[in-house]
Amino acid sequence: MKALSHKRRHPLAAVALLLMGLLVTGGLYAAATSVNEAQAATGYSASDIEEGEKLFLANCATCHGMNAEGTNSGPSLIGVGAASVDFQVGTGRMPMQMQGPQAEAKPVQFDDEQISQLAAYVASLGAGPAVPEAEYLDTSLGNSAKGGEIFRVNCAMCHNAAAAGGALTRGKFAPALAGVEEKHIYEAMAIGPQNMPVFNDSNISPEDKRDVITFLKEIESQGSPGGAKLGSLGPVAEGLFIWTAGLGIIIAFTIWLTSRPS
Amino acid sequence: MGDHSHGGPDQPGTVAKAQEGELDKIQDPGLPPHRARLTDTDPRAAKRAERHVAILFAISIIGTVLFFVGYFAVGHTESIAELRLQNTLLGLGTGFAMLGIGVGIVHWARTLMPDHEIAESRHAVRTEEDRKDAEAIVNTIIDESGIQRRPLIRNTLIGALALAPLPGVFILRDLDLTKESAGQIVDRLRHTMWDKGVRLTRDPSGTPIKASDVQIGSAFHVIPEGLMEAEDWLNQKAKAVVLLMRLNPEDLNISEGREDWHHNGIVAYSKICTHVGCPVALYEQHTHHLLCPCHQSTFDLTQECKVIFGPAAHALPQLPITVDDEGFLVAQSDFHEPVGPGYWERG
Numbered sequence: 001m002k003a004l005s006h007k008r009r010h011p012l013a014a015v016a017l018l019l020m021g022l023l024v025t026g027g028l029y030a031a032a033t034s035v036n037e038a039q040a041a042t043g044y045s046a047s048d049i050e051e052g053e054k055l056f057l058a059n060c061a062t063c064h065g066m067n068a069e070g071t072n073s074g075p076s077l078i079g080v081g082a083a084s085v086d087f088q089v090g091t092g093r094m095p096m097q098m099q100g101p102q103a104e105a106k107p108v109q110f111d112d113e114q115i116s117q118l119a120a121y122v123a124s125l126g127a128g129p130a131v132p133e134a135e136y137l138d139t140s141l142g143n144s145a146k147g148g149e150i151f152r153v154n155c156a157m158c159h160n161a162a163a164a165g166g167a168l169t170r171g172k173f174a175p176a177l178a179g180v181e182e183k184h185i186y187e188a189m190a191i192g193p194q195n196m197p198v199f200n201d202s203n204i205s206p207e208d209k210r211d212v213i214t215f216l217k218e219i220e221s222q223g224s225p226g227g228a229k230l231g232s233l234g235p236v237a238e239g240l241f242i243w244t245a246g247l248g249i250i251i252a253f254t255i256w257l258t259s260r261p262s
Numbered sequence: 263m264g265d266h267s268h269g270g271p272d273q274p275g276t277v278a279k280a281q282e283g284e285l286d287k288i289q290d291p292g293l294p295p296h297r298a299r300l301t302d303t304d305p306r307a308a309k310r311a312e313r314h315v316a317i318l319f320a321i322s323i324i325g326t327v328l329f330f331v332g333y334f335a336v337g338h339t340e341s342i343a344e345l346r347l348q349n350t351l352l353g354l355g356t357g358f359a360m361l362g363i364g365v366g367i368v369h370w371a372r373t374l375m376p377d378h379e380i381a382e383s384r385h386a387v388r389t390e391e392d393r394k395d396a397e398a399i400v401n402t403i404i405d406e407s408g409i410q411r412r413p414l415i416r417n418t419l420i421g422a423l424a425l426a427p428l429p430g431v432f433i434l435r436d437l438d439l440t441k442e443s444a445g446q447i448v449d450r451l452r453h454t455m456w457d458k459g460v461r462l463t464r465d466p467s468g469t470p471i472k473a474s475d476v477q478i479g480s481a482f483h484v485i486p487e488g489l490m491e492a493e494d495w496l497n498q499k500a501k502a503v504v505l506l507m508r509l510n511p512e513d514l515n516i517s518e519g520r521e522d523w524h525h526n527g528i529v530a531y532s533k534i535c536t537h538v539g540c541p542v543a544l545y546e547q548h549t550h551h552l553l554c555p556c557h558q559s560t561f562d563l564t565q566e567c568k569v570i571f572g573p574a575a576h577a578l579p580q581l582p583i584t585v586d587d588e589g590f591l592v593a594q595s596d597f598h599e600p601v602g603p604g605y606w607e608r609g
Contacts, residue, residue: 153465158555168544169558174544198547202477203475225349226349227349227350262300
């Protein structure tokens, strides 16, 4: 007892008390914030986050900063969510080869496990859109007619009514959507990569996003009602065709008209 | 001989005149020797050519028939493949209906009609003679084309000519014009369905939009509430479509009188381009540019959709919006100016 009471008056008692207090408040705060982040970091283990951080520091931190807080050459990634990473890295857009009007798709540089580790790390920094559930990517459950309507209203102006892509201002463009994975189409809608507007779940619900994906996959697999598509690019391809093939036929006819019959 | 004042018999002036007899030095070469065609010398070749011409006219007839096969018999199902077949039949049918006649007539003229060379001298205009000449020419054409001697060609040509215009008649029949006075039309251009308290709803589902649902960087395509119940909803939609976007309020440069037209950086602008009325909906969320897909007019959202590039003449009209007591976005009034391209009475 004496020893205890003596210990209590130990010169370091105040320091110990301070440390205890700090630990408790810090722990409580960590617990509270981890509740907020729980939805963002679902399904990712602590080791995923750890591995992801290593990958991030090695491959991304140059532009996005050591803590993903953003620098002059790259935006902050806090709160962009796992879906952003899965889309940008999964389509090869990130890591970017060089600064330009926009990041372009190229061969993917990481395997699926590494991408999910990176996503885990970025998701752990702040809540954001998560990688979509498999049920929202299942085109057998979607309604392509409804999806087509939603697509023509919200997407066709940039991506072309036949999803063949189109030009934007100053070198930027909306990519063609044929051959893009269902998951990446969904994620692009959810996060609005680069200059694409965001279409969050309250604008286009997950079921509607699935309908859009169903529509895109259907037009990809079915022919065009008007004969040869010429790439569905509209006046550029059609003009080229008519000025070369069409004019060529007219010239051939003129030569035939004016030649002497044998 | 020169006729310039400095010229003499030995020193021609600057302008030389042709003297008599000088023109005779250029001989008239006459016409090149006439070369007979195979069809002139070989009656079998002529017969063959005649068959070819008739076949070409028959192709025209088949083309017209194909058009009507496509028009009436094909394309009544839901399948894209059948629709494709119908379009192909309509296009190829009308194409061959015209091409067969054209190529047939030219082939007929080249192979069967006389090809002797004719030198036509100029002559003074005399109406009576001209009439006689024309008559003679027509008679020559009738005689030389052999249209009376070759009833097969004549009848196939008449058949082809009679059938070929029918596709055009049937297509024109499908055009239906509304009969309205100019005043009514102008009045319709001035007003849209938007009014005080009309909710902004999603296109195409028609569900109202909560202000709290609009995230920064998002774009909503908007129609007025109750649009789909309107009788002429398509015409109403063509005027009333709106693009709703949200950006940081500090990015907005707001002019006087529009301070309360937005809600927390949520702005609504007419989607009808002021150039020729295409839907301006290519929104770049970081540059805040709105781009029109038809002629690349570019509007800057941060400067109240001022035109910064392209042929559009004036900024997109802004729809004043606010929220109702349930938190849904509603219009404060109609647009304060007519939407879409300028017109004579726009002012």
